[in-house]
Amino acid sequence: MKLASLKAGRDGRLVVVSNDLAWFADAGQIAPTLQAALDDWGRCEPLLRGLAESLEHGATTSERFHEHEAASPLPRAYQWADGSAYVNHVDLVRRARGASLPESFWTDPLMYQGGSDGFLGPRDPIPLADEAWGCDLEGEVAVITGDVPQGVTPQAALDCIRLVMLVNDVSLRGLIPDELAKGFGFFQSKPASAFSPVAVTPDSLGPAWRDGRLHGPLEVELNGALLGQPDAGIDMTFDFGRLIAHAAKTRSLCAGTIIGSGTVSNRGEGGSPGKPIAEGGVGYSCLAEQRSVEAIAHGAPRTPFLRFGDRVRIEMRDGRRHSVFGAIEQEVTRV
Amino acid sequence: MKLASLKAGRDGRLVVVSNDLAWFADAGQIAPTLQAALDDWGRCEPLLRGLAESLEHGATTSERFHEHEAASPLPRAYQWADGSAYVNHVDLVRRARGASLPESFWTDPLMYQGGSDGFLGPRDPIPLADEAWGCDLEGEVAVITGDVPQGVTPQAALDCIRLVMLVNDVSLRGLIPDELAKGFGFFQSKPASAFSPVAVTPDSLGPAWRDGRLHGPLEVELNGALLGQPDAGIDMTFDFGRLIAHAAKTRSLCAGTIIGSGTVSNRGEGGSPGKPIAEGGVGYSCLAEQRSVEAIAHGAPRTPFLRFGDRVRIEMRDGRRHSVFGAIEQEVTRV
Numbered sequence: 001m002k003l004a005s006l007k008a009g010r011d012g013r014l015v016v017v018s019n020d021l022a023w024f025a026d027a028g029q030i031a032p033t034l035q036a037a038l039d040d041w042g043r044c045e046p047l048l049r050g051l052a053e054s055l056e057h058g059a060t061t062s063e064r065f066h067e068h069e070a071a072s073p074l075p076r077a078y079q080w081a082d083g084s085a086y087v088n089h090v091d092l093v094r095r096a097r098g099a100s101l102p103e104s105f106w107t108d109p110l111m112y113q114g115g116s117d118g119f120l121g122p123r124d125p126i127p128l129a130d131e132a133w134g135c136d137l138e139g140e141v142a143v144i145t146g147d148v149p150q151g152v153t154p155q156a157a158l159d160c161i162r163l164v165m166l167v168n169d170v171s172l173r174g175l176i177p178d179e180l181a182k183g184f185g186f187f188q189s190k191p192a193s194a195f196s197p198v199a200v201t202p203d204s205l206g207p208a209w210r211d212g213r214l215h216g217p218l219e220v221e222l223n224g225a226l227l228g229q230p231d232a233g234i235d236m237t238f239d240f241g242r243l244i245a246h247a248a249k250t251r252s253l254c255a256g257t258i259i260g261s262g263t264v265s266n267r268g269e270g271g272s273p274g275k276p277i278a279e280g281g282v283g284y285s286c287l288a289e290q291r292s293v294e295a296i297a298h299g300a301p302r303t304p305f306l307r308f309g310d311r312v313r314i315e316m317r318d319g320r321r322h323s324v325f326g327a328i329e330q331e332v333t334r335v
Numbered sequence: 336m337k338l339a340s341l342k343a344g345r346d347g348r349l350v351v352v353s354n355d356l357a358w359f360a361d362a363g364q365i366a367p368t369l370q371a372a373l374d375d376w377g378r379c380e381p382l383l384r385g386l387a388e389s390l391e392h393g394a395t396t397s398e399r400f401h402e403h404e405a406a407s408p409l410p411r412a413y414q415w416a417d418g419s420a421y422v423n424h425v426d427l428v429r430r431a432r433g434a435s436l437p438e439s440f441w442t443d444p445l446m447y448q449g450g451s452d453g454f455l456g457p458r459d460p461i462p463l464a465d466e467a468w469g470c471d472l473e474g475e476v477a478v479i480t481g482d483v484p485q486g487v488t489p490q491a492a493l494d495c496i497r498l499v500m501l502v503n504d505v506s507l508r509g510l511i512p513d514e515l516a517k518g519f520g521f522f523q524s525k526p527a528s529a530f531s532p533v534a535v536t537p538d539s540l541g542p543a544w545r546d547g548r549l550h551g552p553l554e555v556e557l558n559g560a561l562l563g564q565p566d567a568g569i570d571m572t573f574d575f576g577r578l579i580a581h582a583a584k585t586r587s588l589c590a591g592t593i594i595g596s597g598t599v600s601n602r603g604e605g606g607s608p609g610k611p612i613a614e615g616g617v618g619y620s621c622l623a624e625q626r627s628v629e630a631i632a633h634g635a636p637r638t639p640f641l642r643f644g645d646r647v648r649i650e651m652r653d654g655r656r657h658s659v660f661g662a663i664e665q666e667v668t669r670v
Contacts, residue, residue: 010374010589039345076589078411078452081522105517112519113448117413117589129486129585150670151464172585182440184447185520187416191586250464250507251526254345254411254452335485 001052001201003027003163004326005034005071007121012071016052017198021326024065025055034073034199038162038255041146067326070197072119073165074144074256080116080193081247082140082169082260083109085238089265089289092273096292096301097177109238109246112185114169116258120194122326125333126170127191128308134174135306135332139220139285139314140167141232141261143240144199148253157244158212160253163199166218167260168314168328170194173288173305195258196314197326208318212239216324218264220285221313227290228283230266230274232316265289285314306332336387336536338362338498339661340369340406342456347406351387352533356661359400360390369408369534373497373590376481402661407454407530408500409479409591415451415528417475417504417595418444418578420571424600424624427608431627431636432512444573444581447520449504451593455529457661460668461505462526463643469509470641470667474555474620474649475502476567476596478575479534483588492579493547495588498534501553502595503649503663505529508623508640530593531649532661543653547574551659553599555620556648562625563618565601565609567651600624620649641667 002019005012011033015024030047031037037044054060084090090110091101120126128135144163152160175189202209208216215233219226238246243259264285268274273293275281284290291301306312315327337354340347346368350359365382366372372379389395419425425445426436455461463470479498487495510524537544543551550568554561573581578594599620603609608628610616619625626636641647650662 076413078413079450081450084519102517108517110517110519111522113450113522115414115416115448115586116451117592118587127485133585150462175585180518182437182443182445183515183520184419184445185518187446187448187582188585247522250468250510250523251450252453257452 001049001204002198003034003048003073004065004198005073005075006069007071010075011035012075016048016055017065018055019204021065021067021198021323023055023062025051025060025062027051035256038144038146041162041255067197068123070326071121072195073163073199074119074258076118077116077256077258078254079257080114080260081111081257082114082262083111083238083243083246084262085109085236085243086262086265087237088235088267088274089263092265092289092292096295106237109243110262111243111246114190115192118192120192120330122194122197122328124194124330126330127335128332129335131307132174133172136171136173136287137220137306137312137314138169138171138263139218139228140169140263141214141218142167142195142258145244145253145255145257145259147255148244148248148257150248150250150252152245152248154239154241154245157248158241160244161202161240163201164205164209164214165199166196166314166316166325166328168194168312168330169260169263194328194330196328200325205324212241216316216318218285219315219317223311226277226283228277228285230264230282230285232261232264235266236261263289308332308334336384336539337533338369338383338408339400339533340408340410341404342406345410346370347410351383351390352400353390354539356400356402356533356658358390358397360386360395360397362386370591373479373481376497376590402532403458405532405661406456408498408534409454409593411453412451412591412593413589414592415449415595416446416582416592417449417597418446418573418581419597420444420573420578421597421600422572423570423602423609424598427600427624427627431630441572444578445597446578446581449525450527453527455527455665457529457532457663459529459665461665462670463667464670466642467509468507471506471508471622472555472641472647472649473504473506473598474553474563475504475598476549476553477502477530477593480579480588480590480592480594482590483579483583483592485583485585485587487580487583489574489576489580492583493576495579496537496575498536499540499544499549500534501531501649501651501660501663503529503647503665504595504598529663529665531663535660540659547576551651551653553620554650554652558646561612561618563612563620565599565617565620567596567599570601571596598624643667643669
């Protein structure tokens with residue numbers, strides 16, 4: 001089952017989307033918003049699945065689905081907690097600034113509490129005040145949970161996953177060092193993120209969803225050129241069960257909590273940092289990694305951060321090259 | 336005007352409370368929840384104020400208000416961002432562990448993104464799994480904002496403040512050092528917070544609300560004994576306008592955003608750390624400060640962190656000793 005929120009009011013209008021992303025059926029009779037459906041999932045899920053089946057069979061009223069009319073599946077959420085499960089990403093970014101990777105990072109997940117009061121739509125511009133802030137994209141996978149009890153085990157946490165989607169976790173690299181040095185984590189350096197037009201139930205992902213991970217290449221483009229296509233199922237040190245359990249260690253999580261994977265990142269041969277697309281590698285899903293590799297190889301980064309007018313695109317396709325979640329496609333604009 | 340959310344469903348039931356906290360009138364005809372009222376404040380505010388006036392004059396149906404029936408004013412919120420505006424608190428806690436205070440902390444606010452997907456009710460127990468986590472209370476002031484535009488000035492931010500309330504920002508001191516060392520800020524070390532039974536509009540606070548600060552002693556009790564009564568209007572280095580502007584530097588804030596002051600803390604004579612209640616000082620609104628002062632004076636802290644069965648109480652009274660926001664009163668319970 002695929003769900004989306006068409007732009008309407010603060011929380012969007014819940015619709016069921018066909019598997020091929022071509023059509024939608026209004027789900028307002030079941031729940032007005034995705035959050036409302038998640039709040040009452042036991043009642044809503046079977047009804048939504050029934051509607052999805054009718055939609056696939058052409059047995060209900062439907063309209064054309066246009067990705068640009070979609071808000072993020074949860075246009076605002078009660079929680080957005082982003083892990084850093086691809087430790088290769090952390091390693092690379094730290095290595096470029098001369099910091100080593102603590103051994104514990106391989107066993108204890110990194111996670112930060114993100115702002116969730118307003119997400120950008122998947123085709124909304126990225127509103128930037130200052131290019132000097134070093135704006136970067138981060139291609140990630142995220143899940144939306146149901147209610148999660150405090151102290152949940154990683155295994156039981158997997159059963160709490162309701163939906164899977166993609167993220168562009170916009171980051172202001174220039175603000176990160178000073179902010180992290182203060183010791184309280186990210187705040188100004190992590191402005192609003194954007195999510196894919198469509199959120200998908202794990203069962204609808206088939207074999208691409210296994211071991212608590214989404215498998216398949218995450219295609220990330222910058223101004224129409226491929227920046228990276230790392231496989232989201234590879235080198236994800238902590239699966240989503242581990243990430244959810246980490247978040248729920250000392251408190252319960254409310255239905256509608258979004259847990260992110262962190263920047264998808266694959267190691268190269270023999271555990272090396274991995275090569276850029278231009279050199280035959282799988283590339284990167286953020287500019288910071290490309291810059292880190294350049295810094296390691298050439299002493300300084302060559303790729304600039306995002307500038308006004310730059311366009312980024314994040315998408316995942318199935319084995320038949322059909323888009324699974326729709327595309328995040330955003331242009332950086334001056335505010 | 337005073338507003339509360341009686342416990343009902345996930346988001347409570349909005350009611351208007353009389354100034355003396357004795358009565359309430361149902362506000363469901365205006366907005367079902369406080370978040371719904373904040374989302375449509377232009378329409379709802381005059382209607383709620385009309386209802387509040389009727390309630391004061393006995394001109395509407397009313398019922399007895401019982402604080403223990405109240406959830407936190409926003410039982411869950413889209414954003415909870417907590418500043419650390421009383422730099423004395425930061426200084427003390429750092430001094431106790433031998434760290435100095437960077438000069439920038441006096442000019443650049445500290446702020447962390449807190450979990451907001453589920454707050455404890457003001458009389459709910461604090462669910463703790465392990466006493467060794469070093470559970471502490473933190474008495475604070477918080478405001479709820481309307482929509483705040485990106486890049487707002489501190490002065491304009493003051494006009495975005497809709498409501499003021501008190502907070503117990505529960506902290507797990509034992510988990511903080513390792514978590515902050517990872518560099519991504521608090522997560523597991525900051526479980527669910529609790530807010531006062533009632534949220535109050537700034538105009539209803541009279542002279543206690545001025546200069547973007549709440550003035551008056553914040554009474555904090557532990558097991559019935561006064562732990563502290565620091566004045567919330569004193570030594571608050573950054574007023575709420577500054578804190579909101581800090582939060583909105585790189586992104587807009589959604590209506591219903593909660594911004595916290597950080598632990599209320601007054602310096603002692605000549606800028607000294609301040610004395611405990613037992614020595615004639617104004618005391619502290621968290622155990623960490625008391626322990627820090629003990630560590631500085633005696634080489635080691637003497638006051639333990641919270642244990643199962645301990646009761647904390649946080650309240651503020653006006654000049655006539657009437658409770659302004661109702662009391663947060665919680666017992667630590669084993670889960």
